[in-house]
Amino acid sequence: MVESVIERSRSRSRSHECKSESHERVGCRVLYVPPELTGVLIGRGGESINAMCRETGARIEVAREDAGAADRPVTITGSPEAVDRAVRAVKKIVDSEKRPPQEQRKVMQVAGAFVGMIIGRGGENVKAMSRESGAKIEVSRDDGDRDADRNVTITGTAESIEKATQLIEDVIGNRAGASDDDRSDAEALPDPPPGFEVSEHEEWLFNAKTEEFFNKKTGAFAWLNTSTGMFCPIREGVRHDDLELISGTAVAVASSDNKSAPKTVVIPDLHRVAQALKAPFDHVDAPASMIGVFGCSAGDGPGVPVDQAARTFHERLVRRIASWRSAWFDQAWFGALTGAMMDVAGENGVLPLAAVALLVGRKVIAASAPGARACLMAGASSDACTAVVPMEVNGSVCCFQQLPATSPGVADTLCIPIALIAGVSTLDDNVTCASVSRSLFQRRPRAAAVALLRAARQAGSAGPLAAATACLGGRKVLVAEESPDVGRKAVKEKMKQSKVRVRQILLRFWSGKGAQPINPVTRKPITRKVEEAEVQMLDVLDKLLAENSANFACICKALSECGSAMRGGADNGDLGWLDQAKVAALAKAKGQPGGPKSVVQSSVPVAVVKVAFELEKGELSDLVVSELGVHLVQRTG
Template identity: 35%
Template sequence: MHFSILDSEESKNIAVVHKTNQGYSGKDLWKLKQERPELFGVAPAAQNGKPAPPGFEQLREMPGWMYHKDKALYFQRESGLLYCRDSSTNELYELHQGEDYSGTLTVRGDAATVAAKGQASRNVIINDLHRAASSMKLDFSHHDSPAAMFAVYDATGCSNDQAEAAAKGLHMQLLPRLASYRDRWQNDRLEGALAEAIEHLRTEIAPESGIALAVALLLGGRLTMAATGGAVCMIFGQVGQSDGNVDNLEVVGSETTEPRTHCAVLEDSHLGALLTVNSVRSSGLSAARMRALARSHTMGDRPRAGCVSLLEEAQKAGAQPPLVAAAVRFSWSRNQTVKKQRTDPSNLTKVRCRHLLLRYVGCQAPLGDRRKKPTRSSGDAELQILRILPEVAHGGAAAFTKKCKELSECDTAMKSGDLAGDLGWLDKDPAKNRKVPAAVVRAAFLLAVGQVSDLVSSERGIHLILRTA
């Protein structure tokens, strides 16, 4: 007589099921599944009848609770709710799900710089913090949308390496802090996290001198601002609102290394935000004038042009490079459906556009190009396009054609009539447009038909784009 010995875990489970199944008919296996779900690889059902989310395991030390190790989440069987543990207090709190306000508010920022010999201030524009957090494998779902961060870093008084390290390091310090607490964040907690990230960055990079910077953190309908070293972050409203409270919101960094912070609740009267450094603020330009310069172009969805305009006037007033400024555009609508269908790249597969190109020293020339090498700097190219921008933006296709034929340094300018500057149909995937810089493709997909773009920088030069279809 031979006996089989059950050694494997699988065999033991089979034996247990066989023993436990005694007294059940085949049609009654559902009873066994409810009483002993672990035998079937199914998580126990909550008392309210809802199954536990996948990946949760029973906690012996906490009856009625389950835990997901990878997500660090607790599931309460009675309520069916998810909880997190506060690392500072060791207490459980309910997991918060962020609200999506992107149907009401959309945001886009850009920046401009003026370098000095051997020195360049920095800027960081992160238009989607949820995507940035995901790339760092951080859970950001408890924060509202849209979520973005804009920052400028002053190279005056520090080395290029320190300014570069600050630009690369602040969001790396900030995002893990924002991801660590998954309840709804109060204003003071946001201010504290931003100040803490700046302080930690200072101790790592420049513990004695500090780093002069201005930061704007957007989470849903709230903008948390911080500044150090004389830099400034300010909110501005529509034209004609400079006498009200809208244009009075600003955070100016003290001369010490300690950051000043403020969390503001945005309203639809807010048009945008401006960030710049002490050299610009101390040039003699008033806060009202700085707002007006940024507003003049930002209201037309051209924040970079607003920054170029501000830095040009600051230099005329005596500001010395290195300089940097960033501008942010808040677009408000109660019904963004039509606009999203028109401008959201996910809803478009192809667009057609024309462009005007000015080349600068160091930019790439197409193979076989026999044009005279440019002698202007990238900054000079930006200023030249800035001066024709009002005429082109308000003059329609005819004005664009005229300036394209007069100034553009691309062979497409030689095309006849309204095809001057035509780039043809562009695919949403930049890789499929081998002859067109990726920056131009991305900018084209943000435009409505008939709209003129912001200043666009690529390896070929500075572009101005008109979407035609």
């Protein structure tokens, strides 16, 4: 008798036997079927039960559902032979639908650093644990990131799963394993590194300076997750020395004394910030940088002041990243950014009007609160560049992009363009991408930021705006001016050069404070604001790039507001030779009284000098802003 069917035979005396009109003997049997199987027994529209009646010659009736009954009675009547056939048919259907009890299954998430301990050499450890526990243990394959957490799937009975779990936790040090007395004398414990002392946790030594734990049995380094009480492996960050971040910002405000003017923040090295905060950060890949734009909320609510948000956001972000010292999943980075925004919002819960991009190793993660916009782009060139599709996380719009690992000499052709804007703007990602991609692929981020503001103005944005653009890509490699066969020697000589010759176009601006500057060429006062000067210089840059700088001298004579514009001919805008040694002496003597008399104030701003020594011969610079105005520089010698 199958377990799913409970049969009760009704013995009837000869006097109670049912007889048909032909006086044949009639049998009657009742089977009790689990209610979940009666639907299969009856079939759609009674199709199954009617077919059984025709095939067996018996009458089969399923009782109506009774809320108080555990099983449903199925009454079978007919000749003894027909009843037997019907009983077998019903049992066959019930048996075919019967499911064996499913094995239980448990999935553990284990840090990548501990996977080798679990598997063992040639799989010895995992096989031994399977034999000892009686459960099946499977470790998921890695996806190329050895530090990422891995899934360990345990299948078996509840008892075997519990035993296997205990064995795995013993291996990774989360549960007390065998005592020291159980070890053979031949087994040597790992030597503790200096700085580690006995802690309240029996198996772990603790270094108060680094806040790290050392397992006396396994030699593993870990940090204690106080929220769960679990020890987690400490990840070692990877340096990507082939990458660099170039960034530029631009701000457009209605007036210079606007206290709620938007702000831009660029933190090129978050590791230094963490060091200043005494926060652990060695688990984070390098380079690690942050760029952000912060604006004033357009609503009437008690939003976070712009200065406060811009001043404190990077600290909140660093502390969040420092609080988890194991490997980070890509989705977790979204939580770090949006969580930092909520930290800045504080008790009032109003998110700051901000767009922030976090760059960690080869990854870029961006998030923007309502009123701001973050756009990441992908593509091998400006013509093929498209915006990455964003997603919503914790009330913010987030996006993610990763730069693939490439061989040397190839990485410098790939990059991730980034665009951020804060303020009332109607730009969509397609317009943003079209506005900034060309300048970013040319590695002129300031020009890209100005182009983004120009596009926002053309789209009807009239209020204060802040834009920041950046590009994560391969480091710029100096190219030898000599023939290719000179090779590395020429590159080294170029890097050692101490003098360069440049020319410039200068457009001055007035901040609205202090003495109004005078154009030395026309002797007229300057009235334009910095936004106007930058947009005008962007138009000049676009024209020179289109003409391969052929009319630099002519444009300089017509527009430049520098005395060098009147030199005449091809020398228009020429600043002469800049000496790196003299510039260094000026920088060292700046602000120091009693310096050598030969050191005089340079007429060339430091920002221009810095850019000059980064240019190739004939190359045009990005837009450069100094205390004099907006510069466009070209190296000529």
